[in-house]
Amino acid sequence: MVLGMICALASAVCFGTASVLQAVAARGAAPGTGSGVDARLLLRVLKEWRYLLGLALDGLGFVLELIALRALPIYTVGAALAATLAVTAVVAAPVLGTRLSRAEWGAVALVCGGLALLGLSSGEEGHLRGTTALRIAVLLFALAVLASGALAGRLPDRARPAALGLGAGFGFGVVEVAVRLLDDFAPSALLTNPATYALLIGGGAAFLLLTTAFQRGSVTAATAGMVIGETIGPALVGVAWLGDRTREGLAPLAVTGFALAVVGALALARFGEAPQTTETKPDPVAAAAGRPARERRDR
Template sequence: MICALGSAVCYGTASVLQAVAARAAEPGTGSGVDPALLLRALRQWRYAAGLGLDGLGFALQIVALRALPIYAVGAALAASLAVTAVVAARVLRVRLSSTEWAAVAVVCGGLAMLGLASGAEGHGTGPAALRWALPAVVAAILLAGAVAGRLPGRARALVLGLGAGFGFGVVEVAVRLIDPADPLAPGNPALWALPLAGGAAFLLLTSAFQRGSVTTATAGLVLGETVGPALVGVAWLGDRTRDGLAWLAVTGFAVAVAGALTLARFGEPPAPAGPGGTAGKRAGGRAGGRAGE
């Protein structure tokens, strides 16, 4: 759990850096899947620094997935939004309301419940079709990204965010389906689905950060990377809770994800300053917050 929370700290801090860098990159064709956009974003030092943190977070995530059920790791990663909120409050001078500070506390409480209720990592391997389903899901994610490029703004951001979340969810499942005794076995489709899913997720998430509401995209991301992998872990990989504490795990998972969704607006970079030198309100007063320059 310490590794899972450390991963959340890395991912949450990286989100602030990458959101700002993606918005600073020059727009491209408008397609939902635009590899050139990722290359342009990489020219921003903030995006490169965020990738470094993502790499460290991924290493910690692998350790966590080898010891905890996927649902516990997924909820901990959703808590990266609480980290993003706190970092944004300091780095971007975004003000947290009392409700949002309460949401941070709710996320922490949900994770505490999960920590108490989580059993050991399951040892199921699932059906063989599950491994072959992973690359198929990656192909579907890329197709959804291409379609999302033609959708209106909010719908596009949601589909891109969900696609990125599913991509990161495939990574979580793939880690569990790779045999640690023979991790480089070429016959295991989970091995090559892992980098493909991670790459697809970064493409879609970067496009979402630049072209649409990052708040909406981040909410989709949280849902995609928590709910789906958690269900796969319970249904096919043998993830369980401590005896008699299933209710506490379900409650903790729901509470942590709900608190994270409350904080989804903190994937958003600050609004540009208006003529008077102060930042304008976000569209529609999103989440009731204002952002300073």
């Protein structure tokens, strides 16, 4: 279990560092036409070295996340991944010359405190592997995330980033659950397991939706939606259907830790709103400072 917690935290460090690089690349890429989700945006940002370096860190983070999900309850790993925002804020400060306010440092401490409580109270991962019906349901949900993302991209400007961020969070949540539903890694078993396709579709949809949200809308709203979507739903699935539990008698401590980590992460969603340097042509680096572009992944 100790190894799982180390991997979860190391995964957050990878994703948080990658977010700084990816946010700069996404904001610096040439914008597409219209307001909907633009798949060609991915092709444009893939020409940016910062984005490619971020992808390499995302890949490492995904491997560490997978190890953590095989050793810890989903609610613990999800809260640890929400700590990515704390990592992003801390890394962006020296790298991009931004400053954290006292409230933001307090939010970082809140996330760390919540994770400490979770580390003390978490039990081992649940031993239930899920039914075929649950695997199919997760796949259908991944397809729904992909379809709803196309609709969210056409919403009015004010509602669009939050909807896209929430959709991305649901996609990341699908990945977390799907990893736990992979009980046999033989090629033939993977090809016949609906969870394999749910993982690929959910991760791809989340990757695209979050990239679009960060380029075309409020990063604060998108990130807040993402944190909610990727933590609460998967945690409930883990407890209700996969047997995730806390240590004996420590359930209140785990709930408190989970809540503190998520609240702290939501508070840090504001960190990306750096002021623009001019009224007509914002500096892409300043505008992207600290913006947690955690497009993990085919996680």
